[in-house]
Amino acid sequence: MNENFGLKTSLHEVETSFLRTLDGISKTKATARSILSSASLIVALLSGLQIMTIKIHQDYIVLYQAGILVVFFLYFLLIVLCLLALRPVKTLSPIELKWETLSEAFVGKNEREVLEMQLSCYLNVIHKNAAICDGINRITIWAGWLLGLIVGILLLMSLLPKV
Numbered sequence: 001m002n003e004n005f006g007l008k009t010s011l012h013e014v015e016t017s018f019l020r021t022l023d024g025i026s027k028t029k030a031t032a033r034s035i036l037s038s039a040s041l042i043v044a045l046l047s048g049l050q051i052m053t054i055k056i057h058q059d060y061i062v063l064y065q066a067g068i069l070v071v072f073f074l075y076f077l078l079i080v081l082c083l084l085a086l087r088p089v090k091t092l093s094p095i096e097l098k099w100e101t102l103s104e105a106f107v108g109k110n111e112r113e114v115l116e117m118q119l120s121c122y123l124n125v126i127h128k129n130a131a132i133c134d135g136i137n138r139i140t141i142w143a144g145w146l147l148g149l150i151v152g153i154l155l156l157m158s159l160l161p162k163v
Contacts, residue, residue, distance in 0.1 A: 007115040014122040021129045022091060025136060032085035032140045035147055039082070042075055042147075045154040057161040067157045074150050081143040085136050091129050094121040 002008070046068075056064050095105060095118075105121075106114050 004112055004115055007112065007119060011115055011119050011122065014119060014126060018094065018122055018126055018129070021126060021133055025089065025091065025129075025133050028133070028136045028140050029086055032082050032136075032143060035140070035143045036079070036082040036086070038147055039075065039078055042071070042078075042150050042154065045151065045158075046071065055162040057163055060160045064157060064160055067153060071150055071153055071157075074146055074153070078143055078146040078150065081139050081146065085139040085143065089132050089136065091132060092125045094118065094125045 095101060105117050109117070
């Protein structure tokens with residue numbers, strides 16, 4: 001049996017985890033893109049409500065206008081959050097791809113030392129990239145909640161008494 005089998009297996013696992021983190025960032029950005037495109041629904045609902053303004057009962061006009069202002073603010077916040085989630089991020093790679101760095105890390109080393117170095121580099125970068133991924137996830141979750149809140153407010157506004 002190969003004496004480095006455990007290190008090779010560990011390295012394979014952390015490489016897989018590294019790739020999953022990068023894939024998670026891509027999927028989260030796709031979700032943010034979907035939320036942003038769903039925001040067009042808000043514009044359509046707002047347009048429909050604007051047409052109904054004439055029919056709102058006089059006692060509820062101030063509430064209606066306040067609702068419109070809240071929706072505009074939340075919509076602006078939603079767009080900002082989606083754009084933050086979609087902005088380019090710099091993920092780190094396990095080892096800098098420069099000859100000096102690679103030669104210093106790997107040239108002249110035996111297999112065990114190289115495997116240990118690779119394992120250490122991957123573990124270090126996984127934690128750093130996880131923080132980036134977590135930030136994008138949080139922003140996207142907030143954007144999703146905002147989308148639901150905005151649609152809910154608009155639907156409630158459509159229930160205001162009419163003339």
